[in-house]
Amino acid sequence: MRKLLLLCALLASAPAHAAAGPPADPLALAMSSHAVILMYHRFGEDGIPSTNIRLEQFDAQLAALAAGKYHVLGLPEIVARLKKGEPLPDRTVGLSADDAYASSFTEAWPRLKKAGLPFTLFVATEPVDQKLRGYLTWDQIRRMKAEGVTIGAHGNAHPSLPAMTPEAMQADLETSMRRFREELGETPKLFAWPFGEWDAASMAVLRGFGYAAAFGQHSGVAYAGHGMFWLPRFPMNEHYGSLDRLHQAVEALPLPVSDITPQDVLIRLGQTPNPPVLGFTVAPGVERLKQMRCYTGPGEAVAITDLGGQRFAVTPPKAFAPPRERISCTVPTQEQGRFRWFGIQFTVQK
Incomplete structure (x- = not known):
């Protein structure tokens, strides 16, 4: 079912x-x-x-x-x-x-x-x-x-x-x-x-x-x-x-993204890759992507890999623990004090 x-x-x-x-x-x-x-x-x-x-x-x-x-x-x-x-x-x-x-x-x-x-x-x-x-x-x-x-x-x-x-x-x-x-x-x-x-x-x-x-x-x-x-x-x-x-x-x-992977945010300990490698493609036209920064919920920096073609892979520094964890990515804009922002939450189960 x-x-x-x-x-x-x-x-x-x-x-x-x-x-x-x-x-x-x-x-x-x-x-x-x-x-x-x-x-x-x-x-x-x-x-x-x-x-x-x-x-x-x-x-x-x-x-x-x-x-x-x-x-x-x-x-x-x-x-x-x-x-x-x-x-x-x-x-x-x-x-x-x-x-x-x-x-x-x-x-x-x-x-x-x-x-x-x-x-x-x-x-x-x-x-x-x-x-x-x-x-x-x-x-x-x-x-x-x-x-x-x-x-x-x-x-x-x-x-x-x-x-x-x-x-x-x-x-x-x-x-x-x-x-x-x-x-x-x-x-x-x-x-x-x-x-x-x-x-x-x-x-x-x-x-x-x-x-x-x-x-x-x-x-x-x-x-x-x-x-x-x-x-x-x-x-x-x-x-x-x-x-x-x-x-x-x-x-x-907004930081508009598409083709997000993994397709499901559910992480089952021992069954699902953990930490997840978050992948996404940023919409064409978004500038300053080299200044993108990503963090976990507690504020730990997350490694970002530029895969080319506006595609990125984001790898947290350690496995996520139950019950949940978040990743946020920001990109500065040309307008002072304004950032593009994308976030996602993973559900983590034993």
Whole structure:
């Protein structure tokens, strides 16, 4: 069954990471239609710095985003334009938060509403159903939705979907959809991968639920021509919450690539080459490729081999450990302070 799902995913995405039928000028398309999407979790919950943004950091970020230089649009509009290849203003930004923590309602939404900034909340339904402390209630979610927040799906039990059997995966996603229908009267069109973890088989299952797009937790710029079921988002937390970091992210430009290998991001220890050699071809017209730099999630430099013809192989310095690892590559542009950015996340299983 899993092999069949893998084949379906590869055929549907051709390959899983690349847009089918690339345009004649992918760089021009990417430059005319791209957006930076920010991802948050908790707001003002200072005891959990890895998933929290301090309120003074968030206030400073919102002030910067609302100052006029940036175009903050809702994720549904961004996704719709990316899928059609329609233009988006340069420096378009989307805002999202995962997991439906209560501080999204008590702290984030009042600030966002006052600033007039659209927002998407990805809800894992089981913690809400169980009325766990620190999570939103369905009444609060309904109120946020009524006030303009886009509600996205984040699975039911917030599982690592690649770690599940196809049957268990299907059941979790079906439960999530059912609970949204029962509580909100409709089902979300956007999905965020729990932990940012996916593989070809889970992507094949997810596609069957009719979502318009799915988002990861790897840094990078979403652009027309990018795979719509692994769109990148820049994580924001206390460590990466400074204004310098914000501007680095929202000033980023797309680094359009194609023919990504390996075709599946799942690494099985003892069965799959580890570390993976990440291969990709950069779109024609991208300059300063000799200044490309790549790093792992913890910031370790990654060796880059120029294979010619805009093709590169990126080799991490050591094997990846479970449960996940990321690679980010950047290329400076001629515009001061702006970098082209491509990222990808690997799912690592024992």
